[in-house]
Amino acid sequence: MNEPNAAAGAIAPDRLEGRIADAKPTYGDGEAAGEANRCLYCHDAPCVTACPTGIDIPGFIRKIATGNVRGSARTILSANLLGYSCARVCPVEVLCVGACVYNDWHRYPPIAIGRLQRYAVETTLNTGRAATLFTKAPATGKRVACVGAGPASLALAGYLSLEGVAVTVLEKRALAGGLNTTGVAPYKMHVEGALAEVEFIRSLGVTIRTGVEVGRDVQAADLLRDHDAVFIGVGLGADGTLGIPGESGAGVMGATAWIERLKLEPGYALTGVQRALVVGGGNTAIDAARELARLGIADVAMVYRRTAAEMPGYAHEMDLARREGVRLVERAVPKEFARDAGGRLTALRLADGRELPADLVIVGIGQTKLRELATQFLGVALDAKGFIVVEPATGRTGNPKVFAGGDALGGELVVTAVQEAKRAARGICAALGVRVRPDAAMMAGHA
Ligand SMILES: Cc1cc2nc3c(=O)[nH]c(=O)nc-3n(C[C@H](O)[C@H](O)[C@H](O)COP(=O)(O)OP(=O)(O)OC[C@H]3O[C@@H](n4cnc5c(N)ncnc54)[C@H](O)[C@@H]3O)c2cc1C
Ligand code: SF4
Structure with a gap:
């Protein structure tokens, strides 16, 4: 199977990451069916509890086993709109796969949940019709801006767009995707995979504007004036330095x-x-x-x-x-x-x-915090470490119109950024009086 490639023309072919091969290549149809059929479909499955977004893992695996790959992708993407990148970058050994009951028997390997998830979503993305997995609610007239186009903003934007909210994502870099595009190890995912997922989110009706830095090209006050809510998904800042002699310079x-x-x-x-x-x-x-x-x-x-x-x-x-x-x-x-x-x-x-x-x-001793950007939004408070303070259940900051999620709150994983975004999407809908359909994607998975 070919990996989705939405990046043709957007990135140069002669990038160094191209020399690093995919450590866990995509399953073929037969391999996926074989692996899916090993699943025991546990009741109260521990893998679901261990997934930060609460994907119905036995449910999506059963759909692969019965040949319903598109239905499988829908199950995954409802609970986790970035189920494609998560399938490739999640540290599954300490999350879903680490919780698989097969681990206790030491006889057979645990189910390769990430690889099955990738198979289902990749197959569906490759059809070019992934957006039609979901029905969109009518337009609500509400407008939300997202600062940064990393996993947190992209997930939030997709969930809100499906509920009829007009979302504009502003990204300072030339390419969207955040660290999925700029940071994830190439043996897990190349830039092409990250950009294919960005295109999926765009296909849900989200407007993504790259090359726009909030605080420089657009001011926080303008965003607050022109939108009903703002989501801060800016991640972290530049690399920390050692501060020792000889550090600045080549090498x-x-x-x-x-x-x-x-x-x-x-x-x-x-x-x-x-x-x-x-x-x-x-x-x-x-x-x-x-x-x-x-x-x-x-x-x-x-x-x-x-x-x-x-x-x-x-x-x-x-x-x-x-x-x-x-x-x-x-x-x-x-x-x-x-x-x-x-x-x-x-x-x-x-x-x-x-x-x-x-x-x-x-x-590689950590990244700095983007303190100045956050505090341009009146009422947004930072904790002692420089992370944005939010209400855990809603992602709402001290400014009632401003929500936040992802690494800017201290998270460290794509999958936790998605879960925080899902909570913030629910929080924003509640704050703006947007009626969320009971079967809306944002209602799937963990609360
Ligand atoms: C090297 C590296 C490897 C990683 N590998 C993994 C992994 O394998 N698995 C995993 O789960 N997690 C991994 N992570 C962590 C994961 O990438 C992050 O948790 C996740 O990307 C956080 O998403 P985010 O949207 O909060 O932030 P980010 O991904 O950082 O996205 C923030 C975006 O906001 C933009 N931005 C910032 N300021 C502004 C502004 N003022 N205006 C407009 N745009 C702005 C940035 O350019 C960026 O695109 C890795 C992190 C690093 C650093
Ligand atoms: S999102 Fe990550 S943790 Fe959750 S089931 Fe998929 S691979 Fe496992």
Whole structure:
């Protein structure tokens, strides 16, 4: 089966991510049917509880087993409009698949829920008729603006559009999709997959305007004046820095900035890089290290200030990184970057005197918060860490017209961004007096 490709013409073909293959390719029809038929269709299935969006997993798998792939996609997308990217990027080992009852028997592998989900949604997206899975409510006359076109805004926009709300999504970058487009590891999903999902959301009637930065091209006050509600889905800001000597200059890059180049920059190459270091112990750092290894860099090491057991990244991802040849340097506190007389990076020096030779250092120690943007909306409060404060049940901020979701609230996953967006969609409808149909997509899955 071919992956959906809505990106023809929008992105250059010679991007580095093209050299990294899909780790879990799409199932063919026979494979999907075989895997679906292994499902035990548990009552009160633990996988459903473990999915943050509460997809009816036994329900969608049964539909695959009976040949109703389109119905399966409808079940998935109702509870999770971004069921396509989630199928590809969710850390299923600690979510749905981790909860599968097969794990307790240690005899057969758990059901490959993510791969089945991908099969059903991808097959349906490829028909070009995915939008017709849903009926749209008549126009309500209500207008909502979304700031940022990442997973949180896209999911919210799709759910509201289906209930007759006119939604405009404003994105500062040239391409929509947020980190699904700019950050997700290529072995999970390439840019083409992320953009195909953006087109699906657009096909639900959502207006997406790229190259428009709120706070620069459009002001918060204008959005509030022209819309009945505003949703802030801006995610996080630039990569954090170490603040040590030698950091600014060639050869040292923030992790999300580097991954964005890898995924989108035409002709970007790692010329002359033999030894690469990744500073950090979280999932972004692990992703960057695995990407370097998969691109054939001979010596890739992660540099973490504590021990392996204390790393915040997923243990299963770190195991895979090790198998791909990534080394871990523990108890390593960076002190300064060493450069030769010409300014070329040569090593990273540690506080304990060790020196790690390097041609490239990726700094993956977290992203900054977009505090200024949020506080341009009167009444929107931030917590001590800089995350936007909302009512958990509705996503409403201190400004009654402003809602928020996703990484800007402290989330870390696409699937949690979608669930927060779904809650905010319900919250916005309640606040604006929009009648939500009992069988509306936004009512499916977890409350
Ligand atoms: C490298 C990396 C890899 C990841 N891998 C995974 C993974 O495998 N699985 C997973 O579940 N999660 C993963 N995540 C986390 C996941 O990507 C995020 O949780 C998710 O994208 C959050 O969605 P969001 O919409 O809140 O923010 P984002 O995806 O960050 O989208 C925010 C959007 O808002 C735009 N924006 C910001 N400010 C403005 C403004 N002023 N005006 C207009 N637009 C603006 C940004 O350009 C961006 O497009 C990863 C994160 C990173 C950094
Ligand atoms: S959305 Fe993610 S967690 Fe939920 S069932 Fe799908 S792959 Fe599993």
